[in-house]
Amino acid sequence: MSDQLTQRATRFVxxxxxxxxxxxxxxYADGEKVILKLPYSEAIIGNPDNGIVAGGSLTxxxxxxxxxxxxxxxxxxxxxxxxxxxxxxxxAAKPGExxxxxxxxxxxxxxxxxxxxxxxxxxxxxxxxxCTANFMRIGxxxxxx
Amino acid sequence: MTEAMRKILQQCRDNGDFDAVIDAxxxxxxxxxxxxxxxxxxxxxxxxxxxxIGNPILPAIxxxxxxxxxxxxxxxxxxxxxxxxxxxxxxxxxxxxxRAGRLQDTFVSCQVWRQGSRVANVAINAWQTDPGxxxxxxxxxxxxxxx
Numbered sequence: 001m002s003d004q005l006t007q008r009a010t011r012f013v014x015x016x017x018x019x020x021x022x023x024x025x026x027x028y029a030d031g032e033k034v035i036l037k038l039p040y041s042e043a044i045i046g047n048p049d050n051g052i053v054a055g056g057s058l059t060x061x062x063x064x065x066x067x068x069x070x071x072x073x074x075x076x077x078x079x080x081x082x083x084x085x086x087x088x089x090x091x092a093a094k095p096g097e098x099x100x101x102x103x104x105x106x107x108x109x110x111x112x113x114x115x116x117x118x119x120x121x122x123x124x125x126x127x128x129x130x131c132t133a134n135f136m137r138i139g140x141x142x143x144x145x
Numbered sequence: 146m147t148e149a150m151r152k153i154l155q156q157c158r159d160n161g162d163f164d165a166v167i168d169a170x171x172x173x174x175x176x177x178x179x180x181x182x183x184x185x186x187x188x189x190x191x192x193x194x195x196x197x198i199g200n201p202i203l204p205a206i207x208x209x210x211x212x213x214x215x216x217x218x219x220x221x222x223x224x225x226x227x228x229x230x231x232x233x234x235x236x237x238x239x240x241x242x243x244r245a246g247r248l249q250d251t252f253v254s255c256q257v258w259r260q261g262s263r264v265a266n267v268a269i270n271a272w273q274t275d276p277g278x279x280x281x282x283x284x285x286x287x288x289x290x291x292x
Binding site: 015016017018019021042043044045046047048049053054055056057059060061062063064067079081082083084085086087088089092 | 146147150169170171172173174175176195196197198199200201202207208209210212213214216217220232234235236237238239240241242245
C-alpha cells in the first residue's frame, strides 16, 4: 500500500520542472505522510560567504512535501493548490547537508487540507525549520493509484 | 564576511550597482531574480522561466519559487536600504497565495514596517500584470546581522 503511494507521489513530484531542477526526490509516502529529499548543491546557496542554503529552497521543499501529502491523502489523488504557508527557520542548515522534508496531513476537511512538517539535516536529524501549510480542495483528481 | 563579499556590497552602496550583489547570490541566479527598477523603493523582477514551473497543467510557477523569490527580494531590499552592510538572516516567513502565478514575468516589492536594532519586519507583494491584483502577499522577520 505504502509502496503504491510512494510510487504515486514519485510520479506526482517528478513532473514538476522546478523540483527536477533541484533534484528533489520522494523517499517515502503513505496516505498521511510524505518524506522528500533535497540534495545540497551550490545552486541553492543563499549566503555566498558561508555556503548556507537560501530559505526559499526549504520553502520549496516544504510546499512540495505538504502539497504531495495533501494530494496523496485522497484515494483518487487530488491536486490541491496552496492557500497559505508559514516557515519558521530554527537554525541555519549546515553547509553541505542534504535536507529531508517530512510533511503530515493534520486534518482533511470538505474544502481544505491542513498539513504540518519539518526540515531535518540528513546526517544527524537536527530540525532546521518547521512548516504549516493549508491547501484548497478544488476537485482536481488525477486518477486512482 | 569575506573580503570579496564586503567589496561587492561596498561597491553597490557607492554606485548603486545592486546587480552585482544579486549575481553573487547563487539562489537568486537559479530563480533568475533581477532588480527591475529603483525609484524610491526597489522593484524586483522574476522573468518567466520554464524551470520555475510547479504546475505543468496550467502551467503555473511553483509556489515555493514565488515564496523563495519574495523572501530573497525582501533580504535584498533590506540590504539596499539598511545602514549596516550584511545579509540579514531569515527568522520566519508567511505567505498567502491569492492567484495562480502564470508563466509570465512576476514583480516583487517590499515595505519595511519596522526596523529595530535586531529584527526587521517586512511586508512583500508579488504581482504579474496589475500591482492591484497581487498573486501573493507575504510577511517576514529577519535577524539583522551587525558587522
